[in-house]
Amino acid sequence: MVNVILALVALGIAALYGLGIAAIPQMMFGDVLGPTAYPRLLMILLIGVAGLLLVEGMREKSWAPARANLRAFLREDALTFVLAAGAVLAFFLLFRPLGYLLSTLLFLLVSMLVLYRGPRWIPVAVTLGFCGASYLIFVHAFGTQLPRGLLPF
């Protein structure tokens, strides 16, 4: 089942890529092939791979194990995945507007309080310690430019 789904995904990507190729202006000065020939080859290759995946998928004796895995994922892990991925996305989106210190403080505090099952003071202490130490090390020792955001430093 996974192979058949992957084959369909591959065909979808190949179609999108084909649209992208059509949007490339053709300039062939000193280049016999132009900028679209190599991407075209890749598109054909992906269609071939989709065919191979389809053949492998059709030869699978039973789709029952794959269906059971999918059901188990939806039952046990899907919600965790959505929440974790959502938290990471929120952190990345707030990284610039809030600045490194505030966004990291917020993200670490919330995620550690949810994931850590020991005494509550430990996540708070680690968050404060890590934010301060990492800011000093990266900004002052390595010279890394981190966003200031709402704070003046």
Add this chain to the structure above:
Amino acid sequence: MLPIDHILNGFSVAFQFHNLGFALLGCVLGTLVGVLPGLGPAAGMALLLPLTFGMEPTTALIMLAGMYYGAMYGGSTTSILINTPGEASSVMTAIDGYQMARNGRAGAALAVSAIASVIAGTFSVIALTLMAVPLARFGLKFGPAEHFAILIFSMAAVSSLTGKSVARGLFSMVIGLMISTIGIDLQSGMPRFTGGNLELQDGISFLVAAVGFFAIAEVLVNVEEHLRGNSTVLAIKGRLWLTAEEWRRSYMPIIRGTLIGFFKGVIPGGGATISTMLSYSLERSIHKEKEKFGTGMIEGVAGPEAANNAAVGGHMVPLLALGIPTGTTTAILLGAFIIFGIQPGPLLFTRNPDVVWGLIGSMYIGNLMLFVLNLPLIALFVRVLHTPTGILLPLILVIASIGVYSIDNSAQDLLLTWCFGIAGYAFKKCDIPIAPLILAMVLGGKMEQSFRQSMTISGGDPAILWSSWIAVLFLALAALMVLGPLVLRLLRRRRVAQATPAQ
């Protein structure tokens, strides 16, 4: 300069105080990365690389290489103490290593793993020193067509040997090649697949993808596992050394594992994992008491650990001499060379002798550093295993975000990393290998360039791609890599069908 002068010059570079310090730092960080289950050398290097941009190239590469073989050392600790490999190539060590720990011989298992690692590591660096220059001279014969063929071979080997399905490996590879075409086309100056986004005109950095596919995806998977429950860490019992009997049983597996690991390491595909499997199978097949394997046999730890570490030196041979990475970690290392403006390949030894010989010199020193550090400090490294996952995972994510943001100070890179992280999670869940994608992203630009150069030379005649014996050889090998597993599976099915009586 004579070859011996280059080697001595390399040692003088490696022995500079700051290079020694960063080699040590790389080794320690690598061991920590290896000890932590879920974080392999590729993820560790991807996380560390953006932070080395301000360093001198030789120093940065010495630190990254130290991290690579440090992780190989550290990976065995978790295999032995919690039955969870710190990185993929320590899987075989877990089988007998964990049983040795349960039998109260954790100290001996850790000691044989460290001894095998230092012997294999040193042998492989000596072999690298001897083989790299002749191979680089051979590489000078390569034109664009030969280069294209060898890149095809390298990618075909990695796609077919990593993961369970050739089709899924090829899927991963083609997606990587497609991502590498995003940005300005260097020959025509035309933007491709940028959708009018100016930030995409420089292309997508392989580092953004590597951090997403390895670090972010790994954190997402580990959050799930963390919420299901933790593994218990076994205490180190017994002396941290071998008895005379254990040493007698270990030295031949170490020698065999070293040879297997090094020569398999030179060939693209499968990383060090296949060499450890080959070594374990060999030890089991030639042992008088085969049935005892899996119950705590020291040969089952000594051989694979030697193979694992010897493979690192093997991987460096084609990387340095031909500019061809044989797996994910060396692909990231190749990316690091390119970021620092150094092109690995046949000309590396003449253009940047200080860098390449300094790096090789540091590998001799690094191996000894790891041996000296690892046994006395093993208890300290084991403490890392007690770090609560709920504290560790968010910290890894923050370090990843600092690394990605510092590449170009771009918030868009962070969003791309998130997208790659989600894709990496899906790849892991669907058993699609990630190595071919990363390798294709690193080599994609070079592959297109050599393809188009060949076509320009021949005036558009594709026959140039198979016009020399070197190109034909590598194209044939690539075809063998892709078609071989498919044909073998077909033959196996036919044999099973013939053996099964008709219903």
